[in-house]
Amino acid sequence: MTITRLSRRSLLTAGGSLVASSVCGLLVSARAEGLAPTRSMPGGSNNYRPGAPIVQRIGGGGFWMTGTVRRAGDGSPLPGQRIQIWAHTTEGYEPDPKSHGATLTDSNGVFRLEMPQIIPAFGQAHGHLAYDSGEFQAVFLRPVMSSSKNTSLEAHFVLQPV
Amino acid sequence: MRLARVALVWSALATAVVVPIAAAATSPLLAWRDPVYISAGFAGVVALGLLLVQPLLMGGYLPELSAHRGRCIHRWIGVLLVVAVVAHVGALWLTSPPDVIDALLFASPTPFSAWGVIAMWAVFATALLAALRRQLRVRLRSWRAGHMVLAVFIVVGSVIHTILIEGTMETMSKVALCALVIAATVKVIADLRGWAKRWSR
Numbered sequence: 001m002t003i004t005r006l007s008r009r010s011l012l013t014a015g016g017s018l019v020a021s022s023v024c025g026l027l028v029s030a031r032a033e034g035l036a037p038t039r040s041m042p043g044g045s046n047n048y049r050p051g052a053p054i055v056q057r058i059g060g061g062g063f064w065m066t067g068t069v070r071r072a073g074d075g076s077p078l079p080g081q082r083i084q085i086w087a088h089t090t091e092g093y094e095p096d097p098k099s100h101g102a103t104l105t106d107s108n109g110v111f112r113l114e115m116p117q118i119i120p121a122f123g124q125a126h127g128h129l130a131y132d133s134g135e136f137q138a139v140f141l142r143p144v145m146s147s148s149k150n151t152s153l154e155a156h157f158v159l160q161p162v
Numbered sequence: 163m164r165l166a167r168v169a170l171v172w173s174a175l176a177t178a179v180v181v182p183i184a185a186a187a188t189s190p191l192l193a194w195r196d197p198v199y200i201s202a203g204f205a206g207v208v209a210l211g212l213l214l215v216q217p218l219l220m221g222g223y224l225p226e227l228s229a230h231r232g233r234c235i236h237r238w239i240g241v242l243l244v245v246a247v248v249a250h251v252g253a254l255w256l257t258s259p260p261d262v263i264d265a266l267l268f269a270s271p272t273p274f275s276a277w278g279v280i281a282m283w284a285v286f287a288t289a290l291l292a293a294l295r296r297q298l299r300v301r302l303r304s305w306r307a308g309h310m311v312l313a314v315f316i317v318v319g320s321v322i323h324t325i326l327i328e329g330t331m332e333t334m335s336k337v338a339l340c341a342l343v344i345a346a347t348v349k350v351i352a353d354l355r356g357w358a359k360r361w362s363r
Binding site: 041042043044045046047088089090093094095119120121122123124125142148 | 191193194196254257258260261264269270271272274275326327328329
């Protein structure tokens with residue numbers, strides 16, 4: 001008669017691998033469902049000028065455009081991504097080259113660019129942001145300010161690899 | 163006494179139309195707009211003001227104005243309205259072409275654009291209906307019903323368009339003018355339908 005003895009070690013090993021596999025399974029399924037990529041907004045690419053230069057600040061500043069860039073699926077932050085920003089501000093119209101500028105995300109996938117105050121144009125105070133560098137699918141955003149008196153606006157990108 | 167009433171009605175109408183225009187002229191947004199964009203906005207404000215005059219003329223509510231004279235002026239103001247709408251859309255097009263193309267294609271992210279475009283087409287259709295009244299050879303009652311339906315589209319579309327926009331118009335004067343436009347339209351439609359019923363008896 002053989003008695004299968006469950007030693008403490010085998011129990012821990014078996015239990016550990018069970019926990020590990022279920023955690024892995026959860027992670028895999030989480031990744032499979034994943035973080036959905038951001039879709040371009042209607043009108044997002046209006047007055048877009050490809051290749052706007054990377055700048056420290058657009059014009060005189062005073063208003064902050066901020067946001068994050070992450071990868072679709074696992075949501076990991078994407079550093080060094082180029083985000084282009086433009087708007088109708090106190091210093092110029094949307095089509096004006098001087099109203100356009102670009103910035104790069106930091107190691108946490110965060111971007112932050114100072115620009116002139118956005119003012120209502122075409123009936124709404126709104127900004128434009130673009131990711132259009134090729135590595136991921138292009139995304140054009142057009143966030144609307146909850147109040148035109150605000151001095152900052154944020155927009156977030158979840159990018160899908162091409 | 164009669165003279166006082168005449169003066170009161172006409173000055174009230176002038177105030178209702180001029181105050182919103184004057185208020186828009188003080189908008190801080192004007193500092194950051196060039197003359198083309200500014201004229202686009204004012205063409206819109208003027209058009210809204212004309213929408214108040216139109217039903218008042220047809221209802222015969224303006225004193226010292228015969229029915230014939232009222233209709234004649236109503237026609238000319240209709241022409242002005244078309245000009246104002248074309249100037250409004252045209253100047254916006256010059257300011258930012260892609261935004262106007264989106265609006266005309268009903269693909270704009272701003273909900274008020276579609277209402278403006280509906281009102282614009284209703285204005286053009288009304289102008290066409292008025293210009294071709296003789297050629298169309300429809301009964302006056304049918305023609306008038308068609309004109310009224312289009313007028314409702316114009317007024318509802320324009321008012322929603324205006325209210326939702328954050329632009330150069332000052333809020334209080336904007337809401338007041340919109341309310342007056344709606345009130346005048348409802349009143350004239352109610353009265354004219356009353357006449358139509360009386361005539362058909």
